[in-house]
Amino acid sequence: MRFSVMDLKVGDRTGSDVFNWNGLLVVSANTVLNADDIDKLQRHDIDYVDIMLRYDGKSPEEKPAAAIPQENETARTYEEAVGGIKLLFQQMLQEGKISKELVDQSFAPLANHIEQEKDVVSLLLTLNNKDDYTYQHSVQVGMISYYIAKWMGKSEEEAVFVGKAGYLHDIGKSRIDNNLLQKPGRLTADEFSQVKRHTEYGYEMIMKSQLPEPIALVALQHHERLDGSGYPNALRSQDIHPFSKIVAVADIYSAMISNRVYQQKQDLLRVLKELHQLSFGKLDAKITQVFIRHMIPNFIGKKVLLNTGESGIIIMTHPTDFFRPLIQINNQFINLSDHHELEIQEIYMR
Structure with missing residues (x-):
């Protein structure tokens, strides 16, 4: 059954692979969704997801991964x-x-x-x-x-x-x-x-x-x-x-x-x-x-350090240049595909 991403709950299990508009795998089939998964789906502008099983909040075998x-x-x-x-x-x-x-x-x-x-x-x-x-x-x-x-x-x-x-x-x-x-x-x-x-x-x-x-x-x-x-x-x-x-x-x-x-x-x-x-x-x-x-897809949301010394967050990957993504620094969005003078020096956890 298909559900809007906005209606997903932690613990829902996906029924099929979920790809973004660029054909990249975002979440695999049979995944018990946690909060990070749902956030990732939203960041990739996914509208609907095929859900095999909904978490009812009671069944111990379907305990949300985020709770562990x-x-x-x-x-x-x-x-x-x-x-x-x-x-x-x-x-x-x-x-x-x-x-x-x-x-x-x-x-x-x-x-x-x-x-x-x-x-x-x-x-x-x-x-x-x-x-x-x-x-x-x-x-x-x-x-x-x-x-x-x-x-x-x-x-x-x-x-x-x-x-x-x-x-x-x-x-x-x-x-x-x-x-x-x-x-x-x-x-x-x-x-x-x-x-x-x-x-x-x-x-x-x-x-x-x-x-x-x-x-x-x-x-x-x-x-x-x-x-x-x-x-x-x-x-x-x-x-x-x-x-x-x-x-x-x-x-x-x-x-x-x-x-x-x-x-x-x-x-x-x-x-x-x-x-x-x-x-x-x-x-x-x-x-x-x-x-x-x-x-x-797993780089979305990770922090980066640029060669300028500035830190930002990867917002999305470029459809034709995966390796030079869109970066957010404070309230500014920078497409690295348009700024070849900028290089990612390090990627680390938020």
């Missing part, structure tokens, strides 16, 4: 996943293999929790301020890979599998000297050759652990590129496993939005633009476009 404190629970499951990947690195280093049980115990709770999280941008902004880059990166790549798989229409089971592959994609780094991984300056050619071996080490270790081969192939191939410019085997598009193509997008995005010893993080929107450019020959275009299309 999610932030602490999200942070807790995220930290547990980080602790889990640390244990897996240690186990791999000590035993040369990892246990399937520990992998499941480490990643499954996170996957179960983030299934209900819809604003991935807020999730990344909240959790993307940690140390231990290698471990944090592994968890983020697992999360993002899971979301991409879901957005591509894959089943929950398959999305969890892809997320798990992303979670383990860098496990081969357990055999790389940590001083090399943490080196603040540019690597020499020999040092880079050593680091690149993590892909082969990961494949060997995962196969030795008797985990499914596609997970091992992701560890081996996540640095391959469609045009043959990647490593370790300079594979081209048709020879790269589909899951490896998903994790490649997640890997690059997480790496670029994170602080590393040799590189400052970049803002989440600018990195999406760089991914878009990479989709012309290096990354799978369909996967990259699905990721961008589902991420863009």
Whole structure:
């Protein structure tokens, strides 16, 4: 049944995907709406929404998501996943293999929790301020890979599998000297050759652990590129496993939005633009476009810091230039598509 957005209640469940006038996904089907969801629908000028089930204020199984404190629970499951990947690195280093049980115990709770999280941008902004880059990166790549798989229409089971592959994609780094991984300056050619071996080490270790081969192939191939410019085997598009193509997008995005010893993080929107450019020959275009299309609506309402030092709020995205949105600064509206001298330096939570 269709309801006016103005008549929506916290706890209503959507019956179908909701897109804005520009074709961007605003809210997914089967979403239990919270106050932020309803506000987002209004900001996107959505008039009507298909509602599958109305919240009656009584049924406990339909308790509104907004009434449940999610932030602490999200942070807790995220930290547990980080602790889990640390244990897996240690186990791999000590035993040369990892246990399937520990992998499941480490990643499954996170996957179960983030299934209900819809604003991935807020999730990344909240959790993307940690140390231990290698471990944090592994968890983020697992999360993002899971979301991409879901957005591509894959089943929950398959999305969890892809997320798990992303979670383990860098496990081969357990055999790389940590001083090399943490080196603040540019690597020499020999040092880079050593680091690149993590892909082969990961494949060997995962196969030795008797985990499914596609997970091992992701560890081996996540640095391959469609045009043959990647490593370790300079594979081209048709020879790269589909899951490896998903994790490649997640890997690059997480790496670029994170602080590393040799590189400052970049803002989440600018990195999406760089991914878009990479989709012309290096990354799978369909996967990259699905990721961008589902991420863009989540930037609405986020605060930004411009290169002028001014702060504003993203009001809406431009129909032909997603990466230069309409910004509100106090009572002034600025279309960044018309002001190329202005750049977003940072995006953060309100």
